[in-house]
Amino acid sequence: MKNRHLAPLVVLHLVIGAITAAVIFGVDWWPDQASEQAVRADHLMWFLVIASGVIFTGVTAFLVYATWRFRAPPGDESDGPPSHGNTRLEIVWTVIPVLLLAVIGIWSSVTTGRNEAVASDREIIEVHAWQFAWEFTYRDAGFTTGDLVLPQGRQVELIMRSSDVIHDLWVPEFRLKEDVVPGVTTNLLIDPTRVGTYPLICAELCGAGHGIMRSQAIVKTQADYEAWKRQSAATARAAGAPAPAPTN
């Protein structure tokens, strides 16, 4: 590269890089992290966003510089000089994306594997979805609720069924989303880490009431969770509620 190109390109990289970094780091893009899965997903996401920012900065700086520096003079209708390729450049722009995609692919599969590692002492909660509501059954305690209550620091497995169309259980703070499909049982593993109340949303357009198909995911400390479970079971028994219907 000739030296007269170097200085303006460095300045353009610095200016565009600074604007890109300000947008990436200056905006609070993501909700709280309330599960181990959220932390792993966000590490991968940060890598993707930062790598994208670096590529965006380089491409935009060269594009802006080339558009300005090599623009045609007014009235010049002629073609530019022919170009017969640049082997070194083509190797560089092939090798870098290959390495980047390999890192993303391996990192994604490691993240998925760790997110789906099953704990032997996990709590099982059955999920029933229909147009347009969620129902959560704590079968070992014999009751059903409309909110998903989970213990902090203990893995939960959701066993999910739909009685009509495809729904999709999504809690943004857990960074987890899974379809609930009629005729099929789907599962979702969650390791809640943070006490709090988070929106639980249907993320599949499932009919006219899709927009109101919302509930809450409530993470409690283990002591509070056990107390809530005992209390809910006692209330259900006192009300003479029948045991939750068996699911197929």
Ligand SMILES: [Cu+2]
């Ligand atoms: Cu739905």
